[in-house]
Amino acid sequence: MLGQMISHDHYARMLARGRKETSRMLGFDAGTMRELYNRKPFQIEHHMANHPAFSLESLFTLCRRRPPQDILFRMGNIPGDEPLETSYDHYKKDLTLSDVLDHFEESQAYICINNPERDPEYQPIIEGLIGEIAAQTHGMDPWITWYSTYVFISTRHAVTPYHMDREMNFLLQLRGTKQVFLWDQDDDDIMSSEQKDLLLSRVGNRPRYLPSFEAKAMAYTLEPGVGVHHPFIAPHRVHTAGELSVSLALTFRTRQSDMWTDAYRFNARLRQFGLHPSPIGRNAWLDRAKCGFARAGQRVNRLLHGAEAEPT
Numbered sequence: 001m002l003g004q005m006i007s008h009d010h011y012a013r014m015l016a017r018g019r020k021e022t023s024r025m026l027g028f029d030a031g032t033m034r035e036l037y038n039r040k041p042f043q044i045e046h047h048m049a050n051h052p053a054f055s056l057e058s059l060f061t062l063c064r065r066r067p068p069q070d071i072l073f074r075m076g077n078i079p080g081d082e083p084l085e086t087s088y089d090h091y092k093k094d095l096t097l098s099d100v101l102d103h104f105e106e107s108q109a110y111i112c113i114n115n116p117e118r119d120p121e122y123q124p125i126i127e128g129l130i131g132e133i134a135a136q137t138h139g140m141d142p143w144i145t146w147y148s149t150y151v152f153i154s155t156r157h158a159v160t161p162y163h164m165d166r167e168m169n170f171l172l173q174l175r176g177t178k179q180v181f182l183w184d185q186d187d188d189d190i191m192s193s194e195q196k197d198l199l200l201s202r203v204g205n206r207p208r209y210l211p212s213f214e215a216k217a218m219a220y221t222l223e224p225g226v227g228v229h230h231p232f233i234a235p236h237r238v239h240t241a242g243e244l245s246v247s248l249a250l251t252f253r254t255r256q257s258d259m260w261t262d263a264y265r266f267n268a269r270l271r272q273f274g275l276h277p278s279p280i281g282r283n284a285w286l287d288r289a290k291c292g293f294a295r296a297g298q299r300v301n302r303l304l305h306g307a308e309a310e311p312t
């Protein structure tokens, strides 16, 4: 499983550290956070671009010492509507990790380092950043329950195809330029209520891109020192410019997003019975009730089958 669940104590430690940090790496505007967090994308500033742990040399050293399964790689320039799930297999060609690391620019490759926080050298740096996020979000979206981070290293003109994730994200640009296109997760033309129910239930493939979406894209140009917030399940597609790019994605879930996830899953279950449940996000009381039913169902399932129910 990517990422890690966070205990209360672990969260409390990261939050306390984030609150008392005097030399913060992330620059949030409190008004923008209050107005837009988890509703719309917005840019933030950061001071991670010159951090020595994120130089190309340090990151390639990290790639060489992490388990091979934590380092994904493929050709960089791929179609923007390629399904994310199959993109690494379809575009790996005959690349090997050692070739990619030894001849990165010539190979025109793209590397994703999964969970650098599992490395003892990177863990305190990453957890410091998650703590800074927690210090900002705690008042309006308390308790981060899970987090997972990724470093993306791309040669020129690399593409991360259109997709959506089941969490929130602050994507920080560390080197080079990147264009991030985001779409409104609440726009029914982009994702229907049924598609979201199935997405959060992990049934079938993620909703696909249609050319008609392009006119609704919100474009953000990220340069070193700039980041962009992705609200929960907001669809996105990313293009690097004509030079090498490095970015860090800080993704996380909270009690609130876990509640939404279980409410979506309850909706999906109702759909299996031919019902047409109301969309999640319109009525907070109803969403909490649906989440409660979904979790009660999971508990019954565990009692009946004596096994762990599906993870949330």
Ligand SMILES: [Fe+2]
Pocket: 163, 164, 165, 236
């Ligand atoms: Fe993503």
